[in-house]
Amino acid sequence: MDEHDRPGWFTRLVSRRTVLATGTAGLAVPAALALGPASSRHAASAQTGVVKKVTLYAEALPDNQYGYGLAPGQATIPGPVLEIYEGDTLEVTLVNNTDRRMSIHPHGVDYGVESDGSPLNASFNNPGETRTYTWRSREMVATAGRRLMPGNAGYWHYHDHAMGTDHGSLGIARGLYGALVVRRRGDILPDKQFTVVFNEMTINNRVAPDTPMFEANLGQRVEWVAIGHGNQFHTFHLHAHRWADNRTGMLEGLSDPSQVIDNKDLNPGSSFGFQVMAGEGVGPGAWMYHCHVQSHSETGMSGIFLVRNADGTMPPGAQEAIDRFRGHDHGAAAGRGPARGHGQHQHSPSR
């Protein structure tokens, strides 16, 4: 499974530079200039409190799947990563090009009942309908009692809440989900970003060996966004890398009490994110990521994180490992047709 053989493997977010009177309409991705292995270490900086606009197109995909995309014919599973900074507003115009009722419901941001995305609040798109959902965010605020009410920064997600039932179970099962990242100013931007959704007994609605192979070069800063969906419990495990079990995956200081982990519960509706330096301290190679529930990894919830050499060449043994993985019999691995989008994208400059 070579990503370069797959058109659309990268979910590239096209920049839109239209400026509106009410604010700055841009891409739902933070500014990040010339993000290479060197420059990406710089902290994020972006205009404060802007209004960003994005249009998502929901459409049917082969094999009874559905996806969200940034343009007609470009739907992917998972949908595109949407990113804002705390303080920004994101106006999501959802075009429903499917023949079913559906919606978009976000986690972690602020929205009125009209943008809830739930049938409970009559907030959804009928077939063919276009509707705009407004998501707001804010920074932490002081409260009486010497504590702070948290802001919206986090590794969140969005998903359908209306297809099939009032809870969107059908839409979620068939692929209508994606990552939503809200950053604090000063957060470190990654070089690459992967979205991993443990959805029922699949990863991004695929099973091994057809699960996404995520790739980075040795030393690149890689951001993982992990999301759980469906009806099963799962645990996400990544070989040879670890992270702090907190907001960023990094320690905030010498006395940060966070446990460091390499395995974490990833249950329906939950999400978390973290950054690792690819292969740091362990070297390049084909590293497994998988659900650690044994019967789940056995039946297809397993994939490869390919850490190439720093110059992008293949490290010794990696191709053999990949070939082994492809030939590896995962009982439940049903064949699937070609799909667009596997949750991986290069972080690229947006303005």
Added chain:
Amino acid sequence: MDEHDRPGWFTRLVSRRTVLATGTAGLAVPAALALGPASSRHAASAQTGVVKKVTLYAEALPDNQYGYGLAPGQATIPGPVLEIYEGDTLEVTLVNNTDRRMSIHPHGVDYGVESDGSPLNASFNNPGETRTYTWRSREMVATAGRRLMPGNAGYWHYHDHAMGTDHGSLGIARGLYGALVVRRRGDILPDKQFTVVFNEMTINNRVAPDTPMFEANLGQRVEWVAIGHGNQFHTFHLHAHRWADNRTGMLEGLSDPSQVIDNKDLNPGSSFGFQVMAGEGVGPGAWMYHCHVQSHSETGMSGIFLVRNADGTMPPGAQEAIDRFRGHDHGAAAGRGPARGHGQHQHSPSR
């Protein structure tokens, strides 16, 4: 489902001002003077290290359920919220008015084997028996090695540990559980407090649309205490509100590393709590709370958090949402008879 139509919907804790020689016997609720939206922002303060006494009556309820109550005939599911401050002792006199062996076992506090509430330690009430269980608490203490052994502050819970089996599985399944809150001095008291117990495939032993509708006015400080029980795994999700995944749900400072979440695992024996400002940044309305395991929300583990306008009036669209919810078909929603107590109570002055 209008709470005002239900006698006993609020679990009001009646103040008992009997003073004992050995300490202050009062209600198992912190002092909180004139708790309105304005004054509730004041931090808690209470007498240090008092002995509080409470009598709980266990009794049968309709539909093969059981409950704990503060007076005969007043049992509810969940039982009353018991609250103390770190340093306090709570003497719980349990009157077993059922015809089965049962007990009360707390999480988070200190107790000797005789107050363990387990048959293992011969600590239970036979039918008709009255027994006093003593729960102590303390503040954090320094230890060698520059770390602190934690105190007892937390959003805990209590439950039967003796009905049916030595693990109390029958008592728990039928409703013998409740919230236990141990506060640190200085903790912020809420205006309202809700107890949500995900027990097997129910919320507080009820299924939608008969699940509790929790109510608050816009801007009120609302405390949620979430408890898991039974044999299933669950995830608790609240729409349009979020909290820090730490002791209080709020950030302790600018460098608090806690992840901010709106969805959290809620598995048997676990509990957590947090405070939100009702509708802050999102406005009033009928907001869903539910288990995010799709098949669980589909079959009844869903309810409404009604955020009214600041003056208590209904916001536009809220009644329609409630009507929609009531008419909403939840496959497994079995009819249940009237029950007392749904885990909601107004925080009121106790001394």
Added chain:
Amino acid sequence: MDEHDRPGWFTRLVSRRTVLATGTAGLAVPAALALGPASSRHAASAQTGVVKKVTLYAEALPDNQYGYGLAPGQATIPGPVLEIYEGDTLEVTLVNNTDRRMSIHPHGVDYGVESDGSPLNASFNNPGETRTYTWRSREMVATAGRRLMPGNAGYWHYHDHAMGTDHGSLGIARGLYGALVVRRRGDILPDKQFTVVFNEMTINNRVAPDTPMFEANLGQRVEWVAIGHGNQFHTFHLHAHRWADNRTGMLEGLSDPSQVIDNKDLNPGSSFGFQVMAGEGVGPGAWMYHCHVQSHSETGMSGIFLVRNADGTMPPGAQEAIDRFRGHDHGAAAGRGPARGHGQHQHSPSR
């Protein structure tokens, strides 16, 4: 079940003082001089960045089980606790004395693909084969952006990743697992250390009343290392003791935001650890530890933490409780033959 009746109940790690040119080869246990209740309060100190070597022997045990041991004929379930300090390297020479392919795969430490322990990377032992796996570790390091990439300190674990399938499901099911502790310099060493593995529907591959009875004297500092394996979800609950849900179980300071808990999810591939002072604030006695999933505790996932008097004598009622536990009918409790090692060992000086 009296531990003194069982040879090998304590997994004593024999010191090996061979010094190699490339570093210090010693036992995989931190230096801890004269660890009694008094001296154990001293913080750990050890030579920086040493290379430690340990040889593990995998072998078949009765009842179709397998185990890792420090010498031929000494395999236990769980295997021996392996301990290093951040900065140390551990060279694990694994002798496969079974007739199946197997391996050792660690969580939390750094290793190259050749030490991955996975068939994906052709890293395993064929029957009869000896292979050395190298695990490295490091302290946290500063990164651009004012955050720290975490080091390797943690309560980790190791397990087979090759027996039966490419995910080691068979090896794990049959007992090939153990605890791996990586300490930060300055961490507090315990007096006693227990390893509790919730593996499928067992504790350390045993069911009640044959589960391990862990013992300590009142006031001893006891370290619990909890590990999850298999295909079920679990929650670990300990009566009358609690801990902070962070790296150490203790609070790092007055503003440590960690929730204090006594019940925690323990799902496949996850692990955590904490220290408690045995019986502090609650007194000696027979305290239950168990999975809080009701059907799991009912069918055998329950055991006893026996806190003796400070002088080691039995407290009143404890023997009766133990007798009750032994006679207690746990439906699924299948008889098992004698096994060596139950995850308990006295922390003892190693150099």
